[in-house]
Amino acid sequence: MIKYAQWNVPEGTDPPLLADRKEPTMQASPKAAGQTSSVTVPGIHLEKITVLRAGKVILEDITVSLNEPRIGIIGPNGAGKSTLVRLLNGLVLPNSGTVQVGNFTTARAAKRIRRDVGFVFQNPANQIIMPLVRDDISFGLKNLGLAASERLRKVDQTLEELGIAHLAERESHTLSGGEQQMVALAAVLAMDPRVIIFDEPTTMLDLRNRLRFQKEINGLNQQAIVVTHDLEVLEDFDRVLVVTDGRIGFDGAPGDAVDFYRHWSAQ
Amino acid sequence: MIAAKNDSWLALVPAGAKFAVLLLVSIGLYLVGHWQPLAVALLVSIALLLSAKVALRQLLWPLVSLLVIVGIIWVLLGIQTGWEQGAVAALRLLTLCIFAYTVSLSTTFDQMLELFQKVASPLKYLGANPAQISLGLALAVRFIPELKRVYLEVREAQFARGLHNNPLAVAVPLVIRSLRIAEETAEALDARGYDSTTTP
Amino acid sequence: MHSKPLESSPEIPVTGAAGTSSATKDTVLVAVFAAMIAAMGLVPPITLGLIPVPITLQTMGVMLAGAMLGPVRGMLATLTFVALVAAGLPLLSGGRGGLGVFAGPTGGYLIGFIAGSLVIGVLYKYWVLSRRSKAARLVAGFLSAVIGGVLVIYAFGIPWTAMVAGIPMGTSAIGSLGFLPGDLIKAGITTAVAVTVHRSYSGLMK
Structure with a gap:
């Protein structure tokens, strides 16, 4: 796999074709010193991952470590982005290769890993499980084995922190799309994960809710790995991967990744 | 048809007990073949419904449609087999439905679900x-x-x-x-x- | 027509074969189809015939549960729906629900729903979906939907109405004949839907 940390395209020249790329030079991200400096990461490593579904190659021979506080994943529809992030908490298991999160591999300890890896899905409506907001946030805590009084405290605290305490007693189906996505985030945050994966979290939101949600992602104390079509989100990220045709086509700083993706898409 | 906020004496009776009584009443009503005792039973059911302090507004439409059905049955049977038999069937149906509504309206949805889970819990021996x-x-x-x-x-x-x-x-x-x-x-x-x- | 929704979100990987729990997925399928049966009853009903049993798409939801999910999950979906009605949710036409419905003249049909979805599920799983040609599947599917969704449901509903209302069985049966055309149409739609969707979701009935 070709890994590009720094891939500057000189103005006025076309980016080189994939085959023409030179060996990459890895460079530490300068952004890590910003607001996300306090973030500790569990250490995620994918080793020679291949995923097949119904005889089709979805992801092919991917080896990558994901240790930056803010990582974006972009790419065309059907390239394998969703599958890639589902590998990280064992929702998808690889046909070959291993996924390691901290000291565990998803093949052996997916349930343990899911305590550390929270997941916010694209469609907020389908990830809210319980008829009442409070019960929904409590659901994950119950799975962690917390006592009722502890759950109650944790639910209130999380809703308070996200500024949505007023939603606690609402019925899930009466929430707007933006409110639903905030509740989904609250449900994940309440479980105190070390990493939160977002799979196109703002796709179904209007501009205002999108901006608010982006702010929440940027302010998280956890590592965040964000699949998105919303390229503006990535501006302050530490690293962005571009997934094309089941491979990591580009890996580097946000600006360069977006340039690569724009050029790739225009072809 | 859920108990909104009900603080009557019936709301305090466990859901399981109410169900058991309802079941017995429904069997009992089919054993009675005369209209006089059934009329008494109807009055009892109405008294129970009123004592449960339910919001009658909630019951308006179900009751109206029930009365229409009961009316149709009475007329139908009256013409076919005699008015007394029609009255027995109509009274029985009306009484039973009012009993059932009374149980529903004095039991919260959560209590009902809890009861179902209790009833279903022996299924765990079958692997559920x-x-x-x-x-x-x-x-x-x-x-x-x-x-x-x-x-x-x-x-x-x-x-x-x-x-x-x-x-x-x-x-x-x-x-x-x-x-x-x-x-x-x-x-x-x-x-x-x-x-x-x-x-x- | 039916290919569109399938393509709309190609990135969601096929689950089940992966690290997700199949027991969890079964529970969710049961719940979602129970909700679908309920939702289909919340659209305006049509009333036919002398005995006032209103016609909604609800029976189609019951048939679909069996035809799509097979006997066990299909029946559990219908049972879940019936339990929610019994618990008091106003899910039947005209906002009816609660125990009064079971005491009333149409209560037998609700119980029949459970048996009907079971029978359709058995027939689809072991007979319909093993037919090779599409024509054979459609014929077998329609027969199965009629057996489970009409005969079985009526076999519960007609005697129940007769008993509860104190009318002769024949009168009760004649009364329910009014619903036959609607129910046959629903059996037809169920078959077309089930055969179409099973072609693209082949692993649905293991």
Whole structure:
């Protein structure tokens, strides 16, 4: 796999074709010193991952470590982005290769890993499980084995922190799309994960809710790995991967990744 | 037909006891063949309903439609087999329904679900998981408004494409979207650490 | 027509074969189809015949549960729906629900729903979906939907109405004949939907 940390395209020249790329030079991200400096990461490593579904190659021979506080994943529809992030908490298991999160591999300890890896899905409506907001946030805590009084405290605290305490007693189906996505985030945050994966979290939101949600992602104390079509989100990220045709086509700083993706898409 | 906020004496009676009494009453009513005792039973049921302090507004439409049905039955049977037999059938039906409504309106939805879970709990010896039963019921309640919304959305889209009288054009996307909702929700459950093999 | 929704979100990987729990997925499928049966009853009903049993798409939801999910999950979906009605949710036409419905003349049909979805599920799983040609599947599917969704449901509903209302069985049966055309149409739609969707979701009935 070709890994590009720094891939500057000189103005006025076309980016080189994939085959023409030179060996990459890895460079530490300068952004890590910003607001996300306090973030500790569990250490995620994918080793020679291949995923097949119904005889089709979805992801092919991917080896990558994901240790930056803010990582974006972009790419065309059907390239394998969703599958890639589902590998990280064992929702998808690889046909070959291993996924390691901290000291565990998803093949052996997916349930343990899911305590550390929270997941916010694209469609907020389908990830809210319980008829009442409070019960929904409590659901994950119950799975962690917390006592009722502890759950109650944790639910209130999380809703308070996200500024949505007023939603606690609402019925899930009466929430707007933006409110639903905030509740989904609250449900994940309440479980105190070390990493939160977002799979196109703002796709179904209007501009205002999108901006608010982006702010929440940027302010998280956890590592965040964000699949998105919303390229503006990535501006302050530490690293962005571009997934094309089941491979990591580009890996580097946000600006360069977006340039690569724009050029790739225009072809 | 759920108890809104009911603080009558009936609301304090355990749901299981109310169910048991209802079952006995329904059997008992079929053993009675004369209209006089049934009329007494009807008065008792009405007294019970009133003592349960239910919001009668909630009962208006069910009662009206019930009275229409009972009326039709009485007339139908009256013409066919005699008015007294018609009265027996009509009184029995009316009484039974009012008893049943009284139980429903003095029992909260949560109490009902709790009772069902208790009733279903012997199923664990057959391999069913009580935790899964309660999750299934909660999920179903959660997804009714969602599925209704999807249904209306799909119908609107097909109307926009001019497919007004094509039930297939609505049903196929509805089923496929239901399957997708199920898939995504199952993923979300897994992602949030739900383990179907453990009991709480 | 039916290919569109499938393509709309190609990135969601096929689950089940992966690290997700199949027991969890079964629970969710049961719940979602129970909700679908409920949602189908929340659209305006049509009333036919002398005995006032209103016609909604609800029976189609019951048939679909069996035809799509098979006997066990299909029946559990219907059972979940019936339990929610019994618990008091106003899910039947005209906002009816609660125990009064079971005491009333149409209560037998609700119980029949459970048996009907079971029978349709058995027939689809072991007979319909093993037919090779599409024509054979459609014929077998329609027969199965009629057996489970009409005969079985009526076999519960007609005697129940007769008993509860104190009318002769024949009168009750004649009364329910009014619903036959609607129910046959629903059996037809169910078949077309089930055969179409099973072609693209082949792993649905293991």
